[in-house]
Amino acid sequence: MSTPMLPSRPSAVPTPACATARRWKPAPSIYGAAAVHAGAAAALLAQPHAWPWAAGGVVASHLALTAAGLWPRSALLGPNWTRLPEHAGECIALTIDDGPDPEVTPRVLDLLDRYDARATFFCIGDLARRHPQWIEAIVARGHAVENHSQRHRHTFSLTGPRAMKREIEAAQRTLTEIAGTAPRFFRAPAGLRNPFLEPVLCDLGLHLASWTRRGFDTRAKDAGTVERRLLDGLAPRDILLVHDGHAARDARGEPLVLDVLPALLRAAAEARLPWTTLRACLDDQP
Structure with missing residues (x-):
């Protein structure tokens, strides 16, 4: 096994651990889930007996977001490099x-x-x-x-x-x-x-x-x-x-x-x- 030449340690000026922050822009799926929650709350206020439909909509939106997170190549939750630009x-x-x-x-x-x-x-x-x-x-x-x-x-x-x-x-x-x-x-x-x-x-x-x-x-x-x-x-x-x-x-x-x-x-x-x-x-x- 060859032994590589190791680089010198960083200089006295430390390298920052974080790059410049990016502005977060929620993905359409996040806006959609927020809209479902808002709609469910409004429906409950207007017609309390409709709670099963409201709850079902909220559960469905959570399941959709969960499924997006379980798909590694998905861009539904935000930008994701799946190919080079x-x-x-x-x-x-x-x-x-x-x-x-x-x-x-x-x-x-x-x-x-x-x-x-x-x-x-x-x-x-x-x-x-x-x-x-x-x-x-x-x-x-x-x-x-x-x-x-x-x-x-x-x-x-x-x-x-x-x-x-x-x-x-x-x-x-x-x-x-x-x-x-x-x-x-x-x-x-x-x-x-x-x-x-x-x-x-x-x-x-x-x-x-x-x-x-x-x-x-x-x-x-x-x-x-x-x-x-x-x-x-x-x-x-x-x-x-x-x-x-x-x-x-x-x-x-x-x-x-x-x-x-x-x-x-x-x-x-x-x-x-x-x-x-x-x-x-x-x-x-x-």
């Missing part, structure tokens, strides 16, 4: 979740070096604190570190706005301190969220990102299945998702992602689809 041209993005992992991440970095590819690593704050040298190595090799929450709790989508903000802010502080650059994007654990997330991200100056296609490489049994899911229909501006943390393993005990990445990187090179990072596309916006 149009100005990205022929570029595609590789996003790598759930690390850093002291066994897998270094080997992933070596593969990316071999193909001169750039990737976006969505990292977990607690793991970054445990293995800071690999966060530093990610940055030193030209990749981007983004926010994947502090603890990666699977109950994240059930939390309220205050707890959600504490969790995201903690990861923002951790990753900024180690990487020297504040994350610009957030990806929810398992991609699941609720209507409270977008206002929190706006306050922290973060953008939500999901993916165009994923390989399910934390659950698959063989690398070929993961490769087909990622490569079938591969096109410019796609955002692909694999994992260096929680990676599924093959019969030999090897992480599947280490077999998947070479095929993926070769296919992109043959199709002349250059790799970019999400933050590079954000910085290049016209």
Whole structure:
């Protein structure tokens, strides 16, 4: 295993943990839910005996918002990067979740070096604190570190706005301190969220990102299945998702992602689809 050159620590001037806050503009679904609640209240005042219909409307609106949060690629709760913006041209993005992992991440970095590819690593704050040298190595090799929450709790989508903000802010502080650059994007654990997330991200100056296609490489049994899911229909501006943390393993005990990445990187090179990072596309916006 090669040992990367590690970057120097941030200079005496600290990097702010939060980017410039964005203005929150409620999605149409939020306005719709608010209208249903207002209508239900008005109906109860006018005709109290209509309470079953009013209650049913409120319940239906809550179920619709819940369903939107359970669909990771949905934009019904607010902006969500499922593809790169149009100005990205022929570029595609590789996003790598759930690390850093002291066994897998270094080997992933070596593969990316071999193909001169750039990737976006969505990292977990607690793991970054445990293995800071690999966060530093990610940055030193030209990749981007983004926010994947502090603890990666699977109950994240059930939390309220205050707890959600504490969790995201903690990861923002951790990753900024180690990487020297504040994350610009957030990806929810398992991609699941609720209507409270977008206002929190706006306050922290973060953008939500999901993916165009994923390989399910934390659950698959063989690398070929993961490769087909990622490569079938591969096109410019796609955002692909694999994992260096929680990676599924093959019969030999090897992480599947280490077999998947070479095929993926070769296919992109043959199709002349250059790799970019999400933050590079954000910085290049016209």
